[in-house]
Amino acid sequence: MKYRFLLTFVIGFIMVLGACSNNESTSEGQSADSSEMNDASTEQSAKENSKMELTTSDSKNQDQTKATPANKESSFSSQDSSRKMIYNANLSVEVKDFEASVNDIQSRITEAGGYIVNSSTNGGADGKRLYGQVTARIPQERFRDFLKTVEKESMKVLESNVTGEDVTEEYVDLESRLKSRKVVEKRLLDFMEKAEKTEDLLKISADLANVQEEIEQITGRMNYLQNKADLATVTINISENKINVPKIEEENLNTWERTKKLFMESVNFLLSTLSGLFVFIVGSLPVLLLLGLIGFVSFRIYKKKKKNKDQG
Numbered sequence: 001m002k003y004r005f006l007l008t009f010v011i012g013f014i015m016v017l018g019a020c021s022n023n024e025s026t027s028e029g030q031s032a033d034s035s036e037m038n039d040a041s042t043e044q045s046a047k048e049n050s051k052m053e054l055t056t057s058d059s060k061n062q063d064q065t066k067a068t069p070a071n072k073e074s075s076f077s078s079q080d081s082s083r084k085m086i087y088n089a090n091l092s093v094e095v096k097d098f099e100a101s102v103n104d105i106q107s108r109i110t111e112a113g114g115y116i117v118n119s120s121t122n123g124g125a126d127g128k129r130l131y132g133q134v135t136a137r138i139p140q141e142r143f144r145d146f147l148k149t150v151e152k153e154s155m156k157v158l159e160s161n162v163t164g165e166d167v168t169e170e171y172v173d174l175e176s177r178l179k180s181r182k183v184v185e186k187r188l189l190d191f192m193e194k195a196e197k198t199e200d201l202l203k204i205s206a207d208l209a210n211v212q213e214e215i216e217q218i219t220g221r222m223n224y225l226q227n228k229a230d231l232a233t234v235t236i237n238i239s240e241n242k243i244n245v246p247k248i249e250e251e252n253l254n255t256w257e258r259t260k261k262l263f264m265e266s267v268n269f270l271l272s273t274l275s276g277l278f279v280f281i282v283g284s285l286p287v288l289l290l291l292g293l294i295g296f297v298s299f300r301i302y303k304k305k306k307k308n309k310d311q312g
Contacts, residue, residue: 084225086165087140087232089147093154098130098240105134105150105236112146114138114231123240131239143232155241167225174225178218185211 095101102121109116114136121132138146144162151157188208195201281288 082168083166084168084171084229085140086167086225086228087143087162088164089143089160089162089232089234090237091147091150091160091234092158092237092239093150094156094158094239094241095154096241098132098238098242101154101238102132102134104153105238108146108149109134109136109138112138112142114142114146114234117233129240129242131237134236134238136234136236137231138234140230140232143234146234150236158239159237167229171222171225174218174222178215178222181211181215181218185215 098121102119106116106119116134116136118135119132121130123130147160147162151160185208188204188211192201192204192208195204
């Protein structure tokens with residue numbers, strides 16, 4: 001009985017141990033499977049993330065590549081717009097109607113936002129052709145269109161040239177000098193406020209006056225260059241392509257009037273001569289009488305001497 005109970009206990013214990021070992025192996029297998037699945041999913045997500053990063057970086061690079069030319073163009077345009085160019089244009093044209101063309105050019109100058117500096121007209125007398133010159137200042141962004149308009153409305157373009165001068169380097173140099181001079185001016189003003197001796201004040205005042213004079217000169221030069229760059233100088237030489245036929249002067253063809261005029265001029269000359277002679281004789285009568293008396297006496301003496309000589 002005891003042996004049977006002991007055997008039953010041992011068999012039951014072995015069965016319990018077997019069941020526990022099976023559960024552990026099953027749990028280990030499940031945990032291993034789950035860990036493998038987690039590793040696989042992690043690896044898959046990592047691959048997807050890397051693909052997304054590559055795609056994002058490629059798209060960014062493409063965007064940057066596409067944006068680069070635009071940025072370059074904008075930088076170039078900004079550089080061009082920041083340059084200081086002085087333009088001078090000379091234009092020689094022939095027109096059919098001089099006065100109408102000059103009036104039209106003046107109107108075009110006003111429409112372009114410019115103004116006339118000088119205007120002159122010559123010729124026109126004795127059948128000569130009219131010609132003249134107009135000098136104007138036109139905003140730089142409009143002066144080329146203005147030239148094209150004038151050329152288009154003219155009969156013939158004899159000469160057309162545009163010259164430009166780049167003063168960017170000079171303008172930038174002036175800006176740098178102006179900044180440095182203003183810094184010196186500020187320091188001198190600070191020193192002047194802190195100076196206590198009259199000698200120091202006089203010396204600082206002299207230096208300050210020199211610096212301020214330099215600032216005025218630099219500012220004036222900068223304003224001059226800015227004005228020249230903002231407004232182009234355009235000189236237009238205009239000549240009229242028309243033959244002027246002299247008109248028939250009716251005054252030269254009026255024979256009767258000319259005859260009467262010449263007759264009256266002759267009468268006036270004769271009357272003037274007689275009047276002058278009469279005035280001379282009457283006015284000189286005393287002198288003439290004296291001279292006549294002297295001449296008469298001299299003649300009588302001469303005649304008497306000659307008679308006595310003949311008798312002797």
